[in-house]
Amino acid sequence: MEAGRKKASPCAACHGPDGNAATPGTPSLAGQPAWFTHWALIKYRDGRRKDPLMSPFAANLSDADMADLAAYYAAQPPQARPQVVDPAKAAEGRRLVDAHHCTSCHRPDLSGQHHVPRIAGQDLVYLVRLLRAYRAQTVGDLDGFMTAAAQPLSDAAIESLAHYMA
Template sequence: MFTVLKWFAMLWFCLSAVLSQAQDLQAGKVTAATCVACHGEDGNAVIPGYPSLAGQTWRYIYIQLKDYKEGRRSHPIMTAMASGLSRDDMVNVANHFARFPLKPNGFVADEAKVKLGKAKADETLCTMCHLGGFSGQNEIPRVAGQQYDYVVDQLRNFKARTRTNDAGNMTSVAQTLSDTDIENLGHYISSIR
């Protein structure tokens, strides 16, 4: 009898976890409905200058939302969007977008700039944090295949110290980059599939 009860308890626990996750994904989809105009229905941004969220870890997306809400990162639209989100909302939205794969962004890169960008990326050791293939990890973003305008804008923001919601690594690296380096890195990073 004990074994049967134990089996039912384990089954109930597993079913509860699956149902809870399904509810959280549905809640994330509902909350994310306001995000799709800029970031795309499946997290693949359709507007240049806005980041694709698909392919990011849920943890990275969550931390960025939290940073917008708590004032560690600033953007006129995103700060307002995040201000009304609860912790659960942010976790659910992050999980919603993180489950989608990144699609090719359609950016046509200049091959000469790609080559120069790759050389600069190798020189500055970008893959130490962003990993090989620029796939990201935990709270380090995937930058491979990201929107060109967004990559360039964020590198400029780090260089100007108007974006500082990292451990200081990107700000330090960006100080060494010229405007041409930033443009070349944008071509390289955005062209990685």
């Protein structure tokens, strides 16, 4: 765990010292399943996922570095982010989570598992951006399931889902 904590120092500027990001639009890494974080870092390193900040950072990580970081962040307790959530949109988002069976993969508490990320308590802006990217097919996921699941979602549905998940 100590190795991961030391290696996480450059990550703190965006993702917070313990993986609980405070920067709007930035995902929290605390409590993310280690497998998911490791996989995401591999995708950034090999160019299958692109981000102007993450791609150069991940390019220099070894597999051991990624495993250390993933284990460190998985062990950190996620904390609620202060954000303004619209109760009506959140209620509709709850209905959509049930209708689209999101909990089948993300678990009933949306905490994620294995290769499926924790989406509970994530940043609202980040969630909207990511769901729109899945719908636009500009970001990929491991098995293509999220890309397919996002195709029928309207902008209003994406907003509602994000308000519920946040």
